[in-house]
Amino acid sequence: MNGLSQRILRWLDERFGAGAIEEFLRHKTVPIHRQTVWYYFGGMTLFLFVVQVLTGILLLLYYRPTPEDAFESVQYIVTQVRFGWLIRSVHSWSANLMVFTAFVHMFSGYFLKAYRKPRELTWISGMLLLFVVMGFGFSGYLLPWNTLAFFATKVGTEMAGAVPFVGKWFLTFLRGGEEVTGATLTRFFGFHVAVLPGLATVLLAMHLLLVQRLGMSLPPGVERAIADGRQPARSMPFFPNFLLRDIIGWYAALGVLGALAAVFPWELGTKADAFASAPAGIRPEWYFLFMFQTLKLLPAKILFLEGEFAGLLGFGLAATVWVVVPFLDYRAGFGRVTRFFTGLGVFALGFIVVMSALALR
Amino acid sequence: MKTVIPMFALLLWAQSSGLAVPPGDSCITCHAALDGKQAEPAKLFEADVHHQAGLSCADCHGGDPKDDSMTAMSRAKGFRGAPKKAQIPDFCARCHSDIAYLHRFNPKLRADQLSQYLTSVHGKRLKQGDTKVAACVDCHGVHNMLPASDTRSPVHPMNVASTCAHCHADAAHMKGYNIPTDQVEKYRRSVHAEVLANGDTAAPTCSTCHGNHGATPPGVSSVANVCGTCHVFFAQLFEKSPHQPAFARMGLPGCVQCHSNHEIVKPSDDWVGVGPKAVCVNCHTAGDKGYAGAQKIAGDLAKLETFLGRAEEIIGTAERSGMEVSGPKVELASAHESLVKARVNVHSFNAAEVQKLTDQGVEISQKAYQAGVGALKERDVRRKGLGVSLIFIVLAISGLYLKIRQIEAGPRA
Amino acid sequence: METPESSRPQGVRLGRRWINLLLGTGVLASIASFIYPAIRYMLPPLVGESLSRSAVAAKVNELKRNSGKIFKFGSKPALLVRTVDGEFKAYSAVCTHLNCTVQYREDLRQIWCACHNGLYDLTGRNISGPPPRPLESFQVHIQGEDVVVTRSA
Numbered sequence: 039m040n041g042l043s044q045r046i047l048r049w050l051d052e053r054f055g056a057g058a059i060e061e062f063l064r065h066k067t068v069p070i071h072r073q074t075v076w077y078y079f080g081g082m083t084l085f086l087f088v089v090q091v092l093t094g095i096l097l098l099l100y101y102r103p104t105p106e107d108a109f110e111s112v113q114y115i116v117t118q119v120r121f122g123w124l125i126r127s128v129h130s131w132s133a134n135l136m137v138f139t140a141f142v143h144m145f146s147g148y149f150l151k152a153y154r155k156p157r158e159l160t161w162i163s164g165m166l167l168l169f170v171v172m173g174f175g176f177s178g179y180l181l182p183w184n185t186l187a188f189f190a191t192k193v194g195t196e197m198a199g200a201v202p203f204v205g206k207w208f209l210t211f212l213r214g215g216e217e218v219t220g221a222t223l224t225r226f227f228g229f230h231v232a233v234l235p236g237l238a239t240v241l242l243a244m245h246l247l248l249v250q251r252l253g254m255s256l257p258p259g260v261e262r263a264i265a266d267g268r269q270p271a272r273s274m275p276f277f278p279n280f281l282l283r284d285i286i287g288w289y290a291a292l293g294v295l296g297a298l299a300a301v302f303p304w305e306l307g308t309k310a311d312a313f314a315s316a317p318a319g320i321r322p323e324w325y326f327l328f329m330f331q332t333l334k335l336l337p338a339k340i341l342f343l344e345g346e347f348a349g350l351l352g353f354g355l356a357a358t359v360w361v362v363v364p365f366l367d368y369r370a371g372f373g374r375v376t377r378f379f380t381g382l383g384v385f386a387l388g389f390i391v392v393m394s395a396l397a398l399r
Numbered sequence: 400m401k402t403v404i405p406m407f408a409l410l411l412w413a414q415s416s417g418l419a420v421p422p423g424d425s426c427i428t429c430h431a432a433l434d435g436k437q438a439e440p441a442k443l444f445e446a447d448v449h450h451q452a453g454l455s456c457a458d459c460h461g462g463d464p465k466d467d468s469m470t471a472m473s474r475a476k477g478f479r480g481a482p483k484k485a486q487i488p489d490f491c492a493r494c495h496s497d498i499a500y501l502h503r504f505n506p507k508l509r510a511d512q513l514s515q516y517l518t519s520v521h522g523k524r525l526k527q528g529d530t531k532v533a534a535c536v537d538c539h540g541v542h543n544m545l546p547a548s549d550t551r552s553p554v555h556p557m558n559v560a561s562t563c564a565h566c567h568a569d570a571a572h573m574k575g576y577n578i579p580t581d582q583v584e585k586y587r588r589s590v591h592a593e594v595l596a597n598g599d600t601a602a603p604t605c606s607t608c609h610g611n612h613g614a615t616p617p618g619v620s621s622v623a624n625v626c627g628t629c630h631v632f633f634a635q636l637f638e639k640s641p642h643q644p645a646f647a648r649m650g651l652p653g654c655v656q657c658h659s660n661h662e663i664v665k666p667s668d669d670w671v672g673v674g675p676k677a678v679c680v681n682c683h684t685a686g687d688k689g690y691a692g693a694q695k696i697a698g699d700l701a702k703l704e705t706f707l708g709r710a711e712e713i714i715g716t717a718e719r720s721g722m723e724v725s726g727p728k729v730e731l732a733s734a735h736e737s738l739v740k741a742r743v744n745v746h747s748f749n750a751a752e753v754q755k756l757t758d759q760g761v762e763i764s765q766k767a768y769q770a771g772v773g774a775l776k777e778r779d780v781r782r783k784g785l786g787v788s789l790i791f792i793v794l795a796i797s798g799l800y801l802k803i804r805q806i807e808a809g810p811r812a
Numbered sequence: 813m814e815t816p817e818s819s820r821p822q823g824v825r826l827g828r829r830w831i832n833l834l835l836g837t838g839v840l841a842s843i844a845s846f847i848y849p850a851i852r853y854m855l856p857p858l859v860g861e862s863l864s865r866s867a868v869a870a871k872v873n874e875l876k877r878n879s880g881k882i883f884k885f886g887s888k889p890a891l892l893v894r895t896v897d898g899e900f901k902a903y904s905a906v907c908t909h910l911n912c913t914v915q916y917r918e919d920l921r922q923i924w925c926a927c928h929n930g931l932y933d934l935t936g937r938n939i940s941g942p943p944p945r946p947l948e949s950f951q952v953h954i955q956g957e958d959v960v961v962t963r964s965a
């Protein structure tokens with residue numbers, strides 16, 4: 039077997055010049071220290087993304103993006119198509135898992151200051167990817183066209199209108215009109231299967247390329263310890279050691295997804311009726327809950343600003359700060375830990391957790 | 400001359416006040432310029448259906464609309480004045496009993512309102528000198544009359560109950576008549592009022608059961624007929640049931656005995672049988688045939704409900720687990736229909752008849768339940784399949800783990 | 813850096829073969845358990861169209877004029893009527909009053925509900941009795957021998 043695979047690789051190398059890549063991968067190493075476990079989350083997110091693409095393509099074979107047919111086509115997939123229930127539930131569950139691992143990956147990078155020089159662009163492309171992932175979640179949620187999705191989308195896009203100046207335009211752009219209609223469904227479908235995947239591919243390529251070129255970042259504490267000689271610089275080869283461990287994680291994720299699909303299948307709900315009144319307790323998916331809850335708790339007016347606008351402004355500012363944190367926390371580039379940013383991170387994480395918990399009560 | 404200039408001014412003023420005055424209608428012109436009660440008729444008349452038809456004050460009250468002076472209202476000019484209460488029916492009937500005249504305006508108009516009115520309780524009492532009863536203008540309004548199809552009219556189906564309530568819910572007005580004054584209040588709590596308020600004008604209001612011009616409450620023996628004009632099956636079943644001769648013998652009003660006359664609310668299954676809310680035990684006592692029959696009927700209804708509920712639950716669970724259960728769902732619709740029909744058939748007061756329907760429903764429910772069980776078995780097959788794939792995954796993970804250990808058995812790089 | 817194979821004790825060498833076997837079996841079996849459903853998924857089911865969007869109600873020659881037939885449409889009953897003039901019409905058979913199943917009455921030439929005597933005309937409109945709303949109308953097409961009923965857009 040080994041001889042055969044060698045021959046194939048040599049054949050490809052003569053044509054693609056892939057030998058250089060192979061050489062590079064052979065030498066890629068992953069540092070070993072107390073925080074090594076966090077290195078797995080990037081690959082896990084990527085794996086779940088691949089699961090989404092594959093199950094998404096399968097769903098595309100039967101899904102129909104019109105208000106008359108969308109719900110029925112999902113019902114068809116779940117009840118008529120062989121293993122349709124599995125593909126659909128895996129897609130829905132994996133989406134949630136992916137958002138979770140993406141957040142863990144982001145926060146681990148933040149707290150371990152992986153964004154410091156020279157990895158600023160890795161961080162920025164990663165943050166943009168996180169926004170894209172949340173966009174995937176928001177657009178995909180509407181596609182089954184059930185009551186919950188319809189009204190959650192209505193509420194979510196309503197927020198867009200609260201932005202001053204561009205708000206009205208932005209809302210109309212998102213909804214494909216003044217209200218959430220079939221035009222919204224078509225548009226969200228386009229975002230979900232074409233626009234966002236395209237964006238994700240470009241950003242992913244940049245992100246992965248940078249990670250390969252710059253190698254794995256060491257937590258500042260470990261870096262210092264190694265420099266001072268207090269700790270030996272240990273590492274393992276990416277291929278096969280780290281990769282095999284990665285694969286164990288991916289298998290475990292598959293097992294979890296399968297179990298969730300079989301034991302907690304994703305609900306179909308009832309078909310959306312634009313003219314019915316919103317059912318009580320409408321709320322967005324869990325990863326938007328913290329924003330939703332914050333906006334609910336804000337008073338009608340803060341100083342001279344409208345409450346809702348102030349909230350959105352706050353989140354916009356927070357997101358901007360988060361994206362440019364490598365430049366704000368430039369001292370990290372010199373190996374200095376600025377407590378302020380660690381504290382800011384703890385506050386952000388705590389805020390998200392507490393607000394989400396409040397919304398779920 | 401002394402009156403011409405002021406009249407002219409008044410005419411101008413009347414024109415400017417927006418009233419479409421037929422050229423030379425002095426009634427409107429003068430009365431519009433007066434105060435308070437004297438001006439009211441002229442103000443109201445704009446909207447009146449008679450005015451819309453081109454008629455003027457004089458067409459009812461007589462007099463000469465072309466005469467600008469006070470002689471317009473003289474006997475010589477045929478002035479009839481405002482009629483007294485007892486004269487009102489004849490006053491209106493002057494035109495409204497004249498078919499030939501009415502058909503010049505609207506060939507569909509009826510001309511029998513007066514003859515009907517005279518048969519009514521209101522009409523009879525008015526003839527005897529009781530001026531507190533309703534006559535034409537009490538219900539239709541006066542000077543601003545609108546057709547009954549107009550939603551603003553006091554005799555539009557949605558407003559009839561309020562119009563009747565003006566007198567019939569006024570305890571002071573109704574003193575001495577010895578009839579209750581809570582009918583409209585009770586009616587408002589009824590399911591008929593609710594359906595009517597939702598816009599279904601086919602729903603009954605006071606006049607539907609009591610008549611409008613010939614208003615007379617249905618006699619005890621005719622209640623079932625009145626209800627039966629809409630509730631056809633129930634009346635038919637009741638006629639053939641043992642209750643009909645029994646009620647007739649005892650002088651009890653058919654439907655009203657259990658369903659009330661004005662406060663007709665949505666019935667529920669616990670009205671049947673011998674429980675606390677049941678109506679059967681109002682007459683029947685333990686040991687008599689009716690008591691046993693009521694128990695049996697209530698028991699059968701409850702049995703069907705239970706089986707139906709169980710089947711619906713399991714089908715619902717299967718559906719939520721993603722199983723294909725459209726066939727059993729259609730079957731369940733039939734079972735549900737059996738329940739609806741059984742509830743109708745309660746009015747035959749024949750336990751065997753009701754049981755035929757409930758047995759049918761129970762059988763269908765049981766079949767649907769079995770289908771649900773099958774669907775859940777299929778779901779369990781899926782879970783077993785999942786179990787198998789989990790075993791493979793565990794194998795793969797163990798293999799990977801051991802491989803890693805093996806690879807790293809030597810000194811690490 | 814692994815210790816050379818030849819200098820390893822027998823037990824470890826056997827262990828290595830077992831490990832490879834275990835790994836190979838596990839990976840292959842698990843991949844098969846992922847690929848199998850995916851392949852079966854991609855093969856279209858026998859029922860081509862979503863059950864609740866379209867159904868074959870009857871064969872063209874099945875119904876004589878002035879008669880009706882109840883058929884399954886999705887998870888609800890539906891009614892196919894062949895009028896006196898030979899035209900096909902289809903409606904939801906779920907009565908808008910209390911959900912009983914309606915039927916076609918040849919004598920009345922209208923649609924009737926046996927539960928409370930509700931009546932609908934042949935446009936589906938509720939014309940007598942308790943039903944508050946008309947019956948939902950469906951579209952009918954003849955495809956060869958089949959009378960196909962679809963939900964209107």
